Amino acid sequence: MSRHLLGLRDLSVTQIQHLLDLAQSYADGERPAGILAGRTLMTLFYEPSTRTEISFELAAKRAGAEVVRCDVDRSSVKKGESFVDTVQTLEALGADAIVIRHPMAGAPTLASQLVRCAVINAGDGMHEHPTQGLLDLLTVSQRRERIAGLKVALVGDVLHSRVARSALWGFTKLGASLTLVGPPTLLPPLLPSSLFPLPSQVTMTSSLEEGLQDADVVMALRMQLERQQHGYVPSLAEYARYYAVTARTLAYARPDALLLHPGPMNLGVEITADAAYGARSVIQTQVANGVAVRLAVLLWALDIDEQREPPRSLRELGAERGNAGAREREVAEIPATRPLPVIASGASRSGGPRGDLMNNEIATGLRPSQ
Amino acid sequence: MGLLIRGGRVIDPATGVDREADVLLAEGRIAAIDASISPGGHHRVIDAHNLLVAPGLVDMHVHLRDPGQTHKEDIASGTAAAVQGGFTTVACMPNTIPPIDHPTVVEYVQRRAASTGACRVLPIATITKGRLGEELAPIPTLAASGAVALSDDGDAVKDAGLLRRAMRYARQVGLPVIEHSEDATLSHGGAMHEGTWSVVLGLRGIPAVSEEAIVARDIVLAEDTGARLHVAHVSTAGSVALIREAKRRGVGVTAEVTPHHLLLTDEAVGGYNTDTKMNPPLRGEADRAALVEGLLDGTIDAIATDHAPHTPEEKRVEFDSAPFGVVGLETALSVLLTRLVRPGLLSLMEVLRRLSTTPAAILGLAGGRLELDAPGDLVLIDLDRRWTVDPAMFASKSRNTPFAGWELQGKAVMTIVGGEVKYSDVSVEVNA
Numbered sequence: 001m002s003r004h005l006l007g008l009r010d011l012s013v014t015q016i017q018h019l020l021d022l023a024q025s026y027a028d029g030e031r032p033a034g035i036l037a038g039r040t041l042m043t044l045f046y047e048p049s050t051r052t053e054i055s056f057e058l059a060a061k062r063a064g065a066e067v068v069r070c071d072v073d074r075s076s077v078k079k080g081e082s083f084v085d086t087v088q089t090l091e092a093l094g095a096d097a098i099v100i101r102h103p104m105a106g107a108p109t110l111a112s113q114l115v116r117c118a119v120i121n122a123g124d125g126m127h128e129h130p131t132q133g134l135l136d137l138l139t140v141s142q143r144r145e146r147i148a149g150l151k152v153a154l155v156g157d158v159l160h161s162r163v164a165r166s167a168l169w170g171f172t173k174l175g176a177s178l179t180l181v182g183p184p185t186l187l188p189p190l191l192p193s194s195l196f197p198l199p200s201q202v203t204m205t206s207s208l209e210e211g212l213q214d215a216d217v218v219m220a221l222r223m224q225l226e227r228q229q230h231g232y233v234p235s236l237a238e239y240a241r242y243y244a245v246t247a248r249t250l251a252y253a254r255p256d257a258l259l260l261h262p263g264p265m266n267l268g269v270e271i272t273a274d275a276a277y278g279a280r281s282v283i284q285t286q287v288a289n290g291v292a293v294r295l296a297v298l299l300w301a302l303d304i305d306e307q308r309e310p311p312r313s314l315r316e317l318g319a320e321r322g323n324a325g326a327r328e329r330e331v332a333e334i335p336a337t338r339p340l341p342v343i344a345s346g347a348s349r350s351g352g353p354r355g356d357l358m359n360n361e362i363a364t365g366l367r368p369s370q
Numbered sequence: 371m372g373l374l375i376r377g378g379r380v381i382d383p384a385t386g387v388d389r390e391a392d393v394l395l396a397e398g399r400i401a402a403i404d405a406s407i408s409p410g411g412h413h414r415v416i417d418a419h420n421l422l423v424a425p426g427l428v429d430m431h432v433h434l435r436d437p438g439q440t441h442k443e444d445i446a447s448g449t450a451a452a453v454q455g456g457f458t459t460v461a462c463m464p465n466t467i468p469p470i471d472h473p474t475v476v477e478y479v480q481r482r483a484a485s486t487g488a489c490r491v492l493p494i495a496t497i498t499k500g501r502l503g504e505e506l507a508p509i510p511t512l513a514a515s516g517a518v519a520l521s522d523d524g525d526a527v528k529d530a531g532l533l534r535r536a537m538r539y540a541r542q543v544g545l546p547v548i549e550h551s552e553d554a555t556l557s558h559g560g561a562m563h564e565g566t567w568s569v570v571l572g573l574r575g576i577p578a579v580s581e582e583a584i585v586a587r588d589i590v591l592a593e594d595t596g597a598r599l600h601v602a603h604v605s606t607a608g609s610v611a612l613i614r615e616a617k618r619r620g621v622g623v624t625a626e627v628t629p630h631h632l633l634l635t636d637e638a639v640g641g642y643n644t645d646t647k648m649n650p651p652l653r654g655e656a657d658r659a660a661l662v663e664g665l666l667d668g669t670i671d672a673i674a675t676d677h678a679p680h681t682p683e684e685k686r687v688e689f690d691s692a693p694f695g696v697v698g699l700e701t702a703l704s705v706l707l708t709r710l711v712r713p714g715l716l717s718l719m720e721v722l723r724r725l726s727t728t729p730a731a732i733l734g735l736a737g738g739r740l741e742l743d744a745p746g747d748l749v750l751i752d753l754d755r756r757w758t759v760d761p762a763m764f765a766s767k768s769r770n771t772p773f774a775g776w777e778l779q780g781k782a783v784m785t786i787v788g789g790e791v792k793y794s795d796v797s798v799e800v801n802a
Contacts, residue, residue: 009570082687083687083688083691084686084687102688104688104689104690104691105571105572105573105642105689105690106571106572106573106642106688106689106690107688109641109642110642110687110688110689124572125572125573125690126572126573126574127571127572127573128572159569162572165569165570165572188569189564189565189566189569189575191566191569192566195566195570
């Protein structure tokens with residue numbers, strides 16, 4: 001059996017927490033050797049990518065999978081082969097999972113309706129980028145006791161951002177509140193609160209100062225150069241004047257606020273170097289977490305996430321309950337719906353890995369982005 | 371020899387008649403309507419007990435794709451679909467290849483309809499040459515060759531000055547100007563209604579104002595020129611309000627709405643189903659409710675399908691890449707009977723009126739009514755017939771319906787055009 005990962009909107013809180021737990025155990029150093037042996041992962045990227053494609057490949061290779069890259073520029077796509085036919089061809093060639101990056105929203109959803117192998121969305125148009133959303137959640141959860149109750153500010157081109165949408169669903173499902181900050185032309189129409197688990201969980205403002213007030217997490221979004229050409233902003237300089245996240249504007253947020261950016265950055269537009277490489281930045285940790293998150297997603301999508309050793313937090317929880325036998329039965333019978341530790345309850349994260357990751361952040365956080 | 375339809379419940383929205391009666395058709399026309407007509411010796415007799423007998427339906431907005439895109443539909447398949455759905459007259463839009471912008475193309479459509487068509491086909495001609503919005507089409511010549519209306523459907527006429535001059539010509543020749551109301555500078559790149567669901571799905575939005583801006587402009591131009599303006603496929607609450615207010619002022623404006631805009635909202639786009647992609651797009655619930663309200667109070671005159679065939683291959687692509695449009699001829703009557711008449715939102719008489727009498731009046735046709743000497747165009751409807759929409763069974767060459775799998779109650783079971791049975795469900799008894 002295989003599962004598709006199309007967006008965080010489709011996942012339950014339990015599924016998200018399970019994926020984060022699984023990813024955390026790999027971030028903690030658990031070795032995945034051989035668990036994907038004999039499986040074939042194919043990547044199909046219709047848009048360029050550095051972080052996402054490489055981290056999927058690394059994750060799959062570390063776990064022993066075969067990885068095939070379908071190079072869109074040199075494949076039959078160039079001869080006009082349709083997306084539908086290309087996806088079906090990859091499945092026929094033996095893909096167990098296809099990772100898709102596509103400029104059009106819903107392309108992975110279409111693929112999932114055509115094939116039986118797992119389809120993993122690696123970013124589709126303005127829709128979702130679920131593995132990015134998961135690594136954002138993982139990065140924050142490594143540094144905060146709980147996500148519930150946090151105040152998260154998404155700054156910039158929210159309207160066109162798939163990263164923003166995955167963050168929107170992921171953070172609200174785990175109980176954080178969100179403020180969307182940007183010029184009026186780059187904010188979405190008012191979203192009904194019925195979309196989200198809690199009332200008034202999502203607000204919008206065009207004032208950076210107001211939006212960052214009391215924020216625990218600030219996520220600067222990539223600003224695309226064509227927004228100026230299409231008249232969404234008067235100029236990138238004008239945008240930067242009012243919305244760039246800098247060491248100075250970051251001071252509107254809480255003093256211990258975390259700064260995230262999905263990359264690649266436009267330094268001097270949506271973010272400045274003093275913020276991006278400053279003490280609050282966890283941008284390099286986001287990148288480093290990408291491999292662990294994508295490994296967890298691959299195992300989950302191929303339905304072999306239960307064949308490995310259970311995550312540490314789960315072992316601890318079972319020991320606390322004193323009924324490890326009950327846990328094993330649950331794992332065996334109903335893998336997808338078993339109860340899992342809830343981040344909001346504070347039960348899931350031990351303090352253990354945090355110190356290591358903080359060291360990692362210090363070690364890598366000062367290097368400029370590739 | 372005539373065709374005698376006995377014992378049916380005869381409904382004529384033009385006069386409000388609703389009673390059991392017999393109808394005799396002879397020489398292509400209605401020869402008699404009476405409580406009881408003797409079969410005589412020479413008539414074929416159709417037993418219409420437990421069936422409605424109504425004027426043949428008139429769809430004033432279909433795309434037959436002929437000439438030029440006959441892989442999607444042609445006049446034979448499109449009119450076969452029409453009679454399956456109870457339609458006896460369709461007016462076809464001129465966005466063909468080449469467009470219907472010249473009398474030779476009008477004549478081509480008329481000839482093909484006469485030789486292969488199952489129902490009456492009335493060509494609509496373009497407003498501008500090549501449908502390019504730059505120069506006037508030969509409006510008087512097109513009118514003389516039999517075009518029943520003028521439209522650049524698919525696009526609005528961008529140039530307001532050109533449209534104003536076209537309206538003056540249209541008024542002179544007595545044809546309505548049918549506008550596809552869309553300001554492309556506001557809708558550019560959009561794939562669905564701009565609202566909550568476009569944000570959730572990450573699709574570019576087509577805002578309601580892109581329609582309303584053109585409706586407002588066109589109303590002002592119609593008022594100025596005295597031309598008859600017909601607003602195609604109204605989809606937003608704002609457009610309904612603009613048209614309502616214009617009618618109150620006495621402006622010569624009429625409007626149509628599609629079954630899909632009356633029954634579906636943008637929420638249906640949820641799974642990126644390209645059979646929910648059309649232009650104008652499915653709107654929000656407040657818009658949908660305003661359309662039903664506008665139909666009830668007479669702001670919206672007619673129901674038209676905007677039947678827009680595209681092949682399964684063309685629709686089986688990414689949502690952004692898919693062409694706009696859905697087919698509608700074979701489902702329109704049944705979805706309206708099931709979802710508007712059964713729940714009591716609209717009376718049977720009113721739905722039939724908007725599907726026959728009003729569109730016929732807008733196009734200046736003799737049909738759409740049951741009276742002596744009117745064309746012998748009838749539909750027999752079984753209100754109890756249950757069926758499930760299976761696109762594979764369509765007479766149309768295309769399958770792109772948003773109603774696939776819907777369980778419906780009520781169906782056209784016989785369609786008669788000019789006194790000839792053009793479609794008959796096997797269950798209807800015909801005795802020679």
